[in-house]
Amino acid sequence: MVTSPVRYIVAREMSGSKRPHFHVILLLNGHAYKTVGTIGYEGSNLFGIVAKAWASALRVKPEEAVTRVKVGNRNSRVGYYYLTPEDGYASLPDAFRRTSYLCKRDTKEFGDHYRGLLTSEI
Numbered sequence: 001m002v003t004s005p006v007r008y009i010v011a012r013e014m015s016g017s018k019r020p021h022f023h024v025i026l027l028l029n030g031h032a033y034k035t036v037g038t039i040g041y042e043g044s045n046l047f048g049i050v051a052k053a054w055a056s057a058l059r060v061k062p063e064e065a066v067t068r069v070k071v072g073n074r075n076s077r078v079g080y081y082y083l084t085p086e087d088g089y090a091s092l093p094d095a096f097r098r099t100s101y102l103c104k105r106d107t108k109e110f111g112d113h114y115r116g117l118l119t120s121e122i
Contacts, residue, residue, distance in 0.1 A: 004031075008119065009102060011116060012115065014109050036050070048062075081094060081095035083095065
């Protein structure tokens with residue numbers, strides 16, 4: 001298995017039921033991870049690794065966590081972007097626009113002693 005540092009951005013949001021939910025962006029080395037692999041729990045591809053990690057965080061079985069891990073969204077089939085100097089970082093504007101979704105104010109709660117955005121240390 002390839003090892004490479006994983007960087008992340010997590011947004012904590014409140015839904016209509018006042019229950020928190022989270023959006024996560026993973027920043028990965030494209031030489032180590034090309035795609036997420038098959039969507040489902042196999043445990044051997046990147047999707048399986050993410051599902052296992054989410055299961056651990058939620059304290060549920062990995063098979064249950066699979067239903068809570070989404071790649072992409074309803075409006076866009078793109079679940080990942082490649083940022084490479086070879087193409088002049090052509091997908092950077094789309095990746096930035098997609099990431100800016102985490103910053104929307106209307107689903108954040110202020111003054112509740114929780115951080116709305118969390119990031120890995122660089």
